[in-house]
Amino acid sequence: xxxxxxxxxxxxxxxxxxxxxxxxxxxxxxxxxxxxxxxxxxxxxxxxxxxxxxxxxxxxxxxxxxxxxxxxxxxxxxxxxxxxxxxxxxxxxxxxxxxxxxxxxxxxxxxxxxxxxxxxxxxxxxxxxxxxxxxxxxxxxxxxxxxxxxxxxxxxxxxxxxxxxxxxxxxxxxxxxxxxxxxxxxxxxxxxxxxxxxxxxxxxxxxxxxxxxxxxxxxxxxxxxxxxxxxxxxxxxxxxxxxxxxxxxxxxxxxxxxxxxxxxxxxxxxxxxxxxxxxxxxxxxxxxxxxxxxxxxxxxxxxxxxxxxxxxxxxxxxxxxxxxxxxxxxxxxxxxxxxxxxxxxxxxxxxxxxxxxxxxxxxxxxxxxxxxxxxxxxxxxxxxxxxxxxxxxxxxxxxxxxxxxxxxxxxxxxxxxxxxxxxxxxxxxxxxxxxxxxxxxxxxxxxxxxxxxxxxxxxxxxxxxxxxxxxxxxxxxxxxxxxxxxxxxxxxx
Numbered sequence: 001x002x003x004x005x006x007x008x009x010x011x012x013x014x015x016x017x018x019x020x021x022x023x024x025x026x027x028x029x030x031x032x033x034x035x036x037x038x039x040x041x042x043x044x045x046x047x048x049x050x051x052x053x054x055x056x057x058x059x060x061x062x063x064x065x066x067x068x069x070x071x072x073x074x075x076x077x078x079x080x081x082x083x084x085x086x087x088x089x090x091x092x093x094x095x096x097x098x099x100x101x102x103x104x105x106x107x108x109x110x111x112x113x114x115x116x117x118x119x120x121x122x123x124x125x126x127x128x129x130x131x132x133x134x135x136x137x138x139x140x141x142x143x144x145x146x147x148x149x150x151x152x153x154x155x156x157x158x159x160x161x162x163x164x165x166x167x168x169x170x171x172x173x174x175x176x177x178x179x180x181x182x183x184x185x186x187x188x189x190x191x192x193x194x195x196x197x198x199x200x201x202x203x204x205x206x207x208x209x210x211x212x213x214x215x216x217x218x219x220x221x222x223x224x225x226x227x228x229x230x231x232x233x234x235x236x237x238x239x240x241x242x243x244x245x246x247x248x249x250x251x252x253x254x255x256x257x258x259x260x261x262x263x264x265x266x267x268x269x270x271x272x273x274x275x276x277x278x279x280x281x282x283x284x285x286x287x288x289x290x291x292x293x294x295x296x297x298x299x300x301x302x303x304x305x306x307x308x309x310x311x312x313x314x315x316x317x318x319x320x321x322x323x324x325x326x327x328x329x330x331x332x333x334x335x336x337x338x339x340x341x342x343x344x345x346x347x348x349x350x351x352x353x354x355x356x357x358x359x360x361x362x363x364x365x366x367x368x369x370x371x372x373x374x375x376x377x378x379x380x381x382x383x384x385x386x387x388x389x390x391x392x393x394x395x396x397x398x399x400x401x402x403x404x405x406x407x408x409x410x411x412x413x414x415x416x417x418x419x420x421x422x423x424x425x426x427x428x429x430x431x432x433x434x435x436x437x438x439x440x441x442x443x444x445x446x447x448x449x450x451x452x453x454x455x456x457x458x459x460x461x462x463x464x465x466x467x468x469x470x471x472x473x474x475x476x477x478x479x480x481x482x483x484x485x486x487x488x489x490x491x492x493x
Contacts, residue, residue, distance in 0.1 A: 001101060003038075003063060003083065010096050014086040016074055021062040021083060026097050027163075030056050038063040040094040041070070049090075053077065065090055065097075091192035095162050099195040102170035109173050111198045112313065115184040115225050116205030116241075118359045119306045120158070122298075123205055124183050125334045126310035131179060133327040134319060139172035141165065142183040144335060144464050149175025159188025169198070179317070186211055186224040196231030201316065202256065203239040203309050204229070207246045208358035212386040222246055232256035239312045241305060242267045259316060261308040263301070269312040271304050276369065278348075287315060292322055295329045299338055300366030302359075336463025338363060341480055343487040347451040351479045353463025355382065355409070357392040360460055364400035373454040377404035378447045379461050380440070381423055383414030383469075390419065391426030398431045401458075403450065406436045407443035409461045410469040440468065441482055448486050459483060 003021045007013070024036035030052035033039050039061040041049035050070045057064070057080050065085045066073055074084055087093040112127075114120050124142045131138045140147050143158045148171035159182070160168065172180050188194060207222055215221040229238050230253045238254045240247055242262040251258055261269035271294075274283040280297040281304055296307060307328060311321055333339050341349040350367065354360040360379065368375050377397055381390045397404040406423050408416050416438040427434065437443040447457050459479045462468075468477040 006038075006097060006100055007085075008100075010093070010100065012088065013093070014068075016084040016086070017080075018083050019062075023062065023101070026094070026101055028094060033059040033061045035060040035062065037061045038065065038097070040065040040090050040097070041067065042090055042094065043067070057082070065093060089192070095166075095192050095195045098162055098166040099198065102166045104166060104169040104173065104195075104198060109169065109177060109198075110179045110200050110317070111169070111182065112179060112201040112203070113182050113184045113194070113199045113228050114203045114205070114309075115186075115189070115228055116203075117208045117210050117356060118354075118362070119205035119302060119309070120183045120185075121353075122303065122306045122334050122337050123203060123309045124181050126306060126328070126331060127313055128181055129331055130310060130314045130319070130324050130327050131317070134323065136179055137175070137177045138179045138181060139168070139175070139177040140181040141168060142181070148172050149177045157188070158183055158185035159193050162193045165193060166195075184228060186221055187214065189227050190215075190224040194228075196228060197233075199228065199232060199236065201237040201239065201313060202228045202232055202254075203313055204241055204244075204250055205305065205309060206241055206244050206358070208356060209389055209392070210356045210386065212388055213384070222249065226250060226253050229254040229256065237313075237316050239309060239316070241309070243305075259312055261305070261312045263304065263308075269308050269315070271308055274301075274304065276300065276366070278367075285311065285321065287311070287321060289315075289321070292325060294325060296331065297329070298331070298333060300362060302362040302366070303338075334464075336465070336480070338366075339463075339480065341483040341487065343484060343491065344457075346453040347448075347455040347457060349448065349451075349457045349459070349483050349487065351459045351463060351483065353465075354379075354460045355462075357389050357396055360393055361396045361400065363458065363460065364396065367456050367458060368400050373452060374402040374456075375400070376447050376450055376455060376457045377401035378407055378440075378443050378457070378459045379404065380407045380409035380411075381419050381461075382410045383412035383416075383419055385412075387422055390422035394423040394426030395428075396426075397423075398427045398433065402433065404434045405443045405447055406434060407440045408438050408468065408470075409440075410467075411471075412469050413471060440477065440479075444479065444482050445486050448483070448490065457483075 023038045026038045028040045028042045033056045039056045063083045067090050114124050121143045148168045150171045229250050234255050236256040238256040238258045242260040243264045260267040263271050270286045271283040282295050336353045339351045352363050354363045451457050466478045
């Protein structure tokens with residue numbers, strides 16, 4: 001693609017020494033730049049691409065993009081034969097360039113973004129199964145997996161990097177996909193990994209405390225989530241959880257056509273007559289076209305919200321909800337989301353990704369209601385992450401579990417004992433229904449040794465993840481596999 005075509009209608013920028021170069025590739029990785037490339041200098045948390053412009057120019061990049069804050073570099077590189085583009089925000093400009101380069105500005109693909117603190121992955125997977133069940137060809141990027149219609153694989157980030165996402169959307173178009181489902185983290189949004197002009201629907205699951213190590217304040221965290229809905233146009237849809245604290249913030253900021261779902265307040269899609277059991281839930285859905293009974297094997301109120309969100313989106317995509325009830329009823333849990341470990345009979349063992357106070361509280365309440373005897377919890381908190389939520393999770397563990405074991409999650413560079421002490425700050429002084437076993441494997445084993453017939457063991461925090469990060473080491477570790485091994489030993493003995 002020629003530079004003139006690439007830059008057309010991309011907004012404010014200045015260009016020095018314009019030449020209509022042929023652009024073979026766009027990159028922000030200085031080490032592999034070669035002739036024909038357009039290089040975008042990005043300032044990251046650790047490295048600043050502007051520091052490597054000498055190498056980029058030496059490698060004969062045709063075009064470089066720099067920040068207006070670094071415009072003095074133009075004089076330094078006055079002998080550079082290529083074009084220099086100066087922009088306010090190189091991250092945002094990179095996304096726009098890639099969107100144009102991969103030609104994803106098109107009505108051929110309905111791009112739908114799902115954001116919120118909890119429930120994103122389950123909602124995404126529910127909606128994926130619903131759409132596939134009626135014959136839609138769907139591409140997806142979520143926390144666990146991606147499927148472009150051409151390639152499938154395991155995700156390394158909730159929201160992929162901008163190159164993976166934009167090339168993936170192009171693959172979805174080439175594969176004939178009609179709809180793209182994109183799970184959006186606050187990091188992915190604030191780091192400009194997505195081009196909001198592409199989105200035709202946004203779904204908000206909920207907003208509770210998370211990632212304050214990165215965003216610093218709840219105001220900043222909410223602002224990151226708001227960006228998706230702020231950029232939706234009048235032809236787009238905004239699907240919002242009406243029961244959450246920040247509902248009005250999202251409703252007011254968006255120009256999109258707003259549809260609501262909920263349980264406690266009047267909403268366009270509302271669940272009533274709810275019955276919850278350990279085997280699943282039943283409720284009646286009231287929606288714009290009528291009423292329908294919904295059955296699911298998913299457990300807990302929070303999963304009812306996830307079902308409401310996915311059915312709301314399906315309805316707005318033109319589907320008849322009455323045709324979708326079997327898909328909802330047959331939907332099995334997402335890996336690591338309140339996943340029942342095979343082989344647990346006398347007592348049940350669940351693995352869940354709950355790593356925020358709200359998520360942990362929701363899952364404990366859902367299981368506590370149905371535990372005929374004791375609810376035993378194994379959990380920890382991640383190192384180098386939001387420390388403010390540790391004492392909250394300690395308090396929640398002491399309130400809703402009969403016994404809990406504090407263990408390692410991903411301690412990263414922090415000392416496990418420091419994380420444990422932070423968690424203990426939230427445990428009432430008169431509570432002694434817990435123990436500390438920092439070795440996660442031993443903690444899981446001890447919890448299952450304590451379990452008697454009718455008890456429930458919840459292993460929380462890591463869910464689908466198959467690793468632990470200890471200092472600079474990333475070791476293989478799966479809560480599900482560990483639990484299965486222990487259940488096999490119990491069965492044999």
